[in-house]
Amino acid sequence: MNRKKILALAALSAVATSWTMASQAQDTQPLRIGAIVDMGGVYSAHGGPGGIKAVQMAIDDFGGEVLGRKIELLSADYQSRVDVTSSRAREWYDQDGVNMIIESTDSASALALQKLGVEKKKLTIFAGSASSSLTNENCSPYGIHYVYDTYALAKGTGAAVTKMGGDSWYFITADYAFGHSLERDTSKVVQANGGKVLGSVRAPLNTTDFSSYLLRAQSSGAKVVGLANAGRDTQTSVRQANEFGITQAGQQLATLLVFLNDVKGMGLEAAQGLLFTTGFYWDRNDETRAFAKRFYEKQKAMPSMVQAGMYSATIQYLNAVKAAGNDDALAVAEQMKKTPINDFYTHNGRIRADGRMVYDMYLAEVKKPAESKGEWDLLKIRSTIPAAEAWRPLAESTCPLVKKS
Numbered sequence: 533m534n535r536k537k538i539l540a541l542a543a544l545s546a547v548a549t550s551w552t553m554a555s556q557a558q559d560t561q562p563l564r565i566g567a568i569v570d571m572g573g574v575y576s577a578h579g580g581p582g583g584i585k586a587v588q589m590a591i592d593d594f595g596g597e598v599l600g601r602k603i604e605l606l607s608a609d610y611q612s613r614v615d616v617t618s619s620r621a622r623e624w625y626d627q628d629g630v631n632m633i634i635e636s637t638d639s640a641s642a643l644a645l646q647k648l649g650v651e652k653k654k655l656t657i658f659a660g661s662a663s664s665s666l667t668n669e670n671c672s673p674y675g676i677h678y679v680y681d682t683y684a685l686a687k688g689t690g691a692a693v694t695k696m697g698g699d700s701w702y703f704i705t706a707d708y709a710f711g712h713s714l715e716r717d718t719s720k721v722v723q724a725n726g727g728k729v730l731g732s733v734r735a736p737l738n739t740t741d742f743s744s745y746l747l748r749a750q751s752s753g754a755k756v757v758g759l760a761n762a763g764r765d766t767q768t769s770v771r772q773a774n775e776f777g778i779t780q781a782g783q784q785l786a787t788l789l790v791f792l793n794d795v796k797g798m799g800l801e802a803a804q805g806l807l808f809t810t811g812f813y814w815d816r817n818d819e820t821r822a823f824a825k826r827f828y829e830k831q832k833a834m835p836s837m838v839q840a841g842m843y844s845a846t847i848q849y850l851n852a853v854k855a856a857g858n859d860d861a862l863a864v865a866e867q868m869k870k871t872p873i874n875d876f877y878t879h880n881g882r883i884r885a886d887g888r889m890v891y892d893m894y895l896a897e898v899k900k901p902a903e904s905k906g907e908w909d910l911l912k913i914r915s916t917i918p919a920a921e922a923w924r925p926l927a928e929s930t931c932p933l934v935k936k937s
Contacts, residue, residue, distance in 0.1 A: 566801025571609035590846035636660025671931035679841035688809030703732035
């Protein structure tokens with residue numbers, strides 16, 4: 533063999549070795565999950581630090597590694613700002629090699645994450661945001677909406693309250709994407725069940741004085757005051773509605789998004805009798821109680837449906853990475869969509885083509901003080917809302933990923 537051939541073979545061998553080493557290095561890079569939540573604002577109790585703890589619990593329970601790679605968790609506070617959400621997510625993708633982001637933010641930030649996920653070809657799991665547009669007109673093959681949405685909340689609470697005689701509504705609505713979506717979806721449900729909407733007023737996020745909005749609702753003459761808000765805004769509006777004598781005068785409050793932490797914050801005296809839709813309650817069965825006990829040891833609070841959902845979604849994601857044999861976002865998303873969800877969070881759940889995780893929801897009622905047997909004994913489940921009734925039918929979807937026959 534002449535000298536030129538020897539040198540060429542040596543060069544090819546060096547390139548092959550370099551490619552192999554690069555591939556091996558990539559294969560052993562940590563699998564990184566980014567959790568972006570509200571750490572101290574209006575939504576911090578139902579996602580926040582507890583949501584990050586739930587994701588870390590899932591990683592630890594999974595064993596801390598997948599496909600021979602260590603699993604690492606990065607976390608950040610989105611500060612109730614869309615620009616902070618977007619910049620942090622870009623940083624995670626471009627500089628830190630994050631493979632998947634799981635969020636508990638507001639809907640506007642979630643929609644920004646959805647667009648960025650498409651741009652970067654990265655998977656996003658929506659656990660705390662609510663806008664049903666994430667799996668409707670703004671759906672994406674890279675987005676999975678896991679816990680709840682405005683359609684299910686409206687279908688559960690709106691239909692139940694209207695059928696019980698609350699056939700005229702006035703809305704106090706959080707003035708951003710989530711509130712607008714929740715009011716719109718609930719209005720459709722109320723009207724479909726023979727009710728009517730008499731009006732609405734929009735309140736800024738983190739409002740501390742709802743008096744003017746409550747007075748408008750009171751003067752409307754509506755049987756039901758629909759609170760299309762969440763977190764501390766819901767707590768504040770319910771407390772002030774009691775102070776104004778709204779319910780004492782005969783109007784009913786319909787709290788369209790309530791978390792366990794909200795009920796704890798309001799207290800049973802103010803919250804008793806409230807009806808709302810939820811996907812999870814810690815005291816529903818032995819499985820939920822077992823998870824809640826472990827979570828309580830770390831957080832000193834029982835889990836909200838968002839925190840429980842963040843744990844469940846993380847486990848489902850890691851199982852899908854293992855089954856797919858790689859971390860490719862589309863491959864993992866497809867694996868998640870073809871794998872039934874059976875765990876403490878839900879049974880017979882499934883992720884549809886539009887990215888919506890569908891499962892049975894529950895109509896819950898806040899207990900009276902005399903009914904409670906402990907600090908976190910706050911709710912009773914009134915009825916189960918079957919998955920087929922709770923979520924937007926694919927026949928009504930405008931998601932381009934949904935095939936119509």
